[in-house]
Amino acid sequence: MTLGIVATLKVKPGKEAEFEAVFRDLQAQVKAHEPGALQYEVFKSKANASTYVVMEQYKSEADLAAHRTTPHMAAAGPKLGAVLDGRPGIELLDKL
Numbered sequence: 001m002t003l004g005i006v007a008t009l010k011v012k013p014g015k016e017a018e019f020e021a022v023f024r025d026l027q028a029q030v031k032a033h034e035p036g037a038l039q040y041e042v043f044k045s046k047a048n049a050s051t052y053v054v055m056e057q058y059k060s061e062a063d064l065a066a067h068r069t070t071p072h073m074a075a076a077g078p079k080l081g082a083v084l085d086g087r088p089g090i091e092l093l094d095k096l
Helices: 016-033 061-068 071-083
Strands: 003-010 037-044 051-058 089-094
Touching: 003 061, 016 037, 016 051, 016 071, 051 061
Parallel strands: none
Antiparallel strands: 003 051, 003 089, 037 051
């Protein structure tokens, strides 16, 4: 069953470019090393320049679990934590 995630991230003002650079690198790593990740994209809010939405899709629960334990996620975690303004809002979805 395909799973979706919508994550809303608020970035500290002035840290948008740093966030975008870290995310682009992470996105490339996911694409290169995670065949079970069907979508891993970020969108920037037009209403609030410090708000981003990440849309993710995985082939299975196992692929999502594997994503969470990859070396590239571990490496990106502290970098993202340094620029985020609070915890992301996460919504898990089942594809119909």
